[in-house]
Amino acid sequence: xxxxxRQVSKTFGAFRALDGVNLEVPSGGLTALLGPSGSGKxxxxxxxxxxxxxxxxxxxxxxxxxxxxxxNPVNRRQVGxxxxxxxxxxxxxxxxxxxxxxxxxxxxxxxxxxxxxxRVQELLRLVQLEQLxxxxxxxxxxxxxxxxxxxxxxxxxxxxxxxxEPFGALDAQVRAELRRWLRHLHDTIHVTxxxxxxxxxxxxxxxxxxVVMNRGRIEQVGEPNEVFQNPATEFVMKFLGDVNxxxxxxxxxxxxxxxxxxAGDAVRLLVRPHDLTVQMQPGDGVSLQARxxxxxxxxxxxxxxxxxxxxVVQVHVPHETYRATPVVAGxxxxxxxxxxxxxxxxxxxxxxVI
Amino acid sequence: xxxxxxxxRKGWLANAALCAAALTVIGALVVLPLGVILAEAxxxxxxxxxxxxxxxxxxxxxxxxxxxxxxxxxxxxxxGVAAAWALAKFRFRGRSLLLTLVDLPFAVSPVIAGLIxxxxxxxxxxxxxxxAERGLKVIFGTPGIVLATLFVTFPFVARELIPLxxxxxxxxxxxxxxxGASGWKTFFKVTLPNIKxxxxxxxxxxxxxAMGEFGAVSVVSGHIRGETLxxxxxxxVLYNEYNFTAAFACASLLAGLAVVTIILKTxxxxxxxxxxx
Numbered sequence: 001x002x003x004x005x006r007q008v009s010k011t012f013g014a015f016r017a018l019d020g021v022n023l024e025v026p027s028g029g030l031t032a033l034l035g036p037s038g039s040g041k042x043x044x045x046x047x048x049x050x051x052x053x054x055x056x057x058x059x060x061x062x063x064x065x066x067x068x069x070x071x072n073p074v075n076r077r078q079v080g081x082x083x084x085x086x087x088x089x090x091x092x093x094x095x096x097x098x099x100x101x102x103x104x105x106x107x108x109x110x111x112x113x114x115x116x117x118x119r120v121q122e123l124l125r126l127v128q129l130e131q132l133x134x135x136x137x138x139x140x141x142x143x144x145x146x147x148x149x150x151x152x153x154x155x156x157x158x159x160x161x162x163x164x165e166p167f168g169a170l171d172a173q174v175r176a177e178l179r180r181w182l183r184h185l186h187d188t189i190h191v192t193x194x195x196x197x198x199x200x201x202x203x204x205x206x207x208x209x210x211v212v213m214n215r216g217r218i219e220q221v222g223e224p225n226e227v228f229q230n231p232a233t234e235f236v237m238k239f240l241g242d243v244n245x246x247x248x249x250x251x252x253x254x255x256x257x258x259x260x261x262x263a264g265d266a267v268r269l270l271v272r273p274h275d276l277t278v279q280m281q282p283g284d285g286v287s288l289q290a291r292x293x294x295x296x297x298x299x300x301x302x303x304x305x306x307x308x309x310x311x312v313v314q315v316h317v318p319h320e321t322y323r324a325t326p327v328v329a330g331x332x333x334x335x336x337x338x339x340x341x342x343x344x345x346x347x348x349x350x351x352x353v354i
Numbered sequence: 355x356x357x358x359x360x361x362x363r364k365g366w367l368a369n370a371a372l373c374a375a376a377l378t379v380i381g382a383l384v385v386l387p388l389g390v391i392l393a394e395a396x397x398x399x400x401x402x403x404x405x406x407x408x409x410x411x412x413x414x415x416x417x418x419x420x421x422x423x424x425x426x427x428x429x430x431x432x433x434g435v436a437a438a439w440a441l442a443k444f445r446f447r448g449r450s451l452l453l454t455l456v457d458l459p460f461a462v463s464p465v466i467a468g469l470i471x472x473x474x475x476x477x478x479x480x481x482x483x484x485x486a487e488r489g490l491k492v493i494f495g496t497p498g499i500v501l502a503t504l505f506v507t508f509p510f511v512a513r514e515l516i517p518l519x520x521x522x523x524x525x526x527x528x529x530x531x532x533x534g535a536s537g538w539k540t541f542f543k544v545t546l547p548n549i550k551x552x553x554x555x556x557x558x559x560x561x562x563x564a565m566g567e568f569g570a571v572s573v574v575s576g577h578i579r580g581e582t583l584x585x586x587x588x589x590x591v592l593y594n595e596y597n598f599t600a601a602f603a604c605a606s607l608l609a610g611l612a613v614v615t616i617i618l619k620t621x622x623x624x625x626x627x628x629x630x631x
Contacts, residue, residue: 089529
């Protein structure tokens with residue numbers, strides 16, 4: 001089931017949560033809505049589900065497979081929704097929670113008791129929690145609760161599966177395990193899925209497509225490696241990973257890094273820590289003088305912390321590279337970016353290749 | 355060690371003193387009066403007690419009280435759940451005003467509440483003429499007593515449920531809706547089971563107050579013997595006529611109701627606490 005989001009706006013009082021959002025979600029994929037809190041990602045998900053409505057008097061529309069569902073309330077959209085805090089029915093057993101969606105169907109469509117039992121068992125097998133059928137939600141761990149919530153959402157054979165920060169309330173280890181598991185599950189059932197997250201690592205690792213949102217607008221849509229390698233805006237570049245920012249200005253169409261923030265021609269050079277090389281001599285193109293502050297050898301990469309233009313700079317290099325050209329604290333070196341992006345006052349990328 | 359022991363002994367003394375003080379107050383203000391009621395009620399033997407309770411006017415008062423309660427408690431259960439649901443699960447304009455209005459019956463003296471109904475529905479009140487033309491009697495009749503009881507007992511269910519429902523939030527309801535449940539199914543299968551102990555607790559308190567209400571009912575009743583006297587009013591009339599044994603006999607029924615209420619309330623609280631754990 002493909003999902004089309006057209007010109008969707010949403011205002012809460014004076015706060016504009018969504019500002020004319022357009023998005024096409026292809027059938028069968030796993031799409032991540034990624035953004036900081038307040039970017040409108042959860043609101044967008046809830047509008048797709050029908051838990052929120054688009055602003056009245058606007059032409060905002062939601063379509064499933066080309067059919068408008070904007071006026072259908074949530075209970076007639078056949079969507080599976082998974083909440084951050086699980087929202088399991090606390091007075092029902094795990095079995096009854098999963099069976100709920102089947103039991104509330106109109107009498108004519110309701111499966112028989114035996115069919116319900118079979119279907120619930122099958123779903124509990126799918127989430128690998130058959131042995132917990134008679135427990136109550138309060139007796140489960142966070143990770144187990146979220147898997148039950150997922151089984152419950154899948155029971156109604158949803159046309160789309162929507163997950164709101166599904167791993168947000170779990171601790172780091174369970175979260176990493178559960179997101180790999182979700183990816184595997186999606187590869188088995190192929191239901192069109194959208195999940196909301198503020199964790200860029202989670203989005204890049206789990207999703208087929210990443211939608212980066214900021215202040216109620218979409219900044220960029222693309223495959224994980226595409227948005228990571230070619231960020232369309234400064235925001236996306238900063239949000240998707242650690243970056244070092246060098247302030248300079250344009251001089252004869254060439255960036256000059258004097259260190260003083262300049263008005264008018266001000267530009268910012270953004271470089272990821274692993275895209276900087278440390279050299280003893282200045283290079284031919286852009287090279288920035290820096291002083292080594294600290295070297296951290298523990299970890300899969302060597303982390304070198306330096307100061308340049310009065311700011312802290314992070315450089316990550318492989319251990320072999322470091323062994324070839326070791327540096328020590330206090331040493332004066334030059335930083336040469338391998339890949340970088342230059343942004344002007346408007347925050348859009350300026351074509352500049354080093 | 356020695357100091358610890360000394361402190362423990364001191365602590366024990368303080369505990370004992372506090373317990374003794376509390377027991378004295380409860381004994382003097384609660385147990386003793388309850389004992390007096392029972393002693394007076396049965397001072398002429400249980401036959402006289404039975405005769406006092408079973409004589410026609412007393413029976414009329416008991417039936418009226420039961421009838422009023424049977425109307426007021428279910429209505430206030432529905433109103434209370436509806437008000438709590440709206441106030442706890444939704445944010446809307448005028449919400450804080452409604453929240454204040456729910457508490458109004460607690461803040462207003464019951465006598466004033468009774469007077470309000472007299473001013474609105476009484477013969478010279480706003481709707482008095484209109485009602486009289488159609489031969490409807492609200493004040494000095496059962497409808498007035500029901501209205502006054504409804505007003506006074508309105509907050510019990512709502513007040514009990516608002517904090518409970520606010521704390522539970524509305525995510526479970528949203529989940530139920532997303533699974534295809536209708537609004538009613540969501541209410542009966544998700545909302546109601548989640549609030550059942552709190553609701554029962556509110557109903558018990560509401561019931562006790564509905565049966566025992568004196569002030570507001572006294573104003574609108576008109577004290578017509580055998581017609582508009584509820585049990586508490588009947589006790590008052592008997593007492594004012596120096597018919598102490600009969601008065602205390604009827605009063606012992608209300609006292610018994612209080613004891614049953616407290617036992618039920620405790621059971622419900624314990625059950626609720628066990629379910630929450």
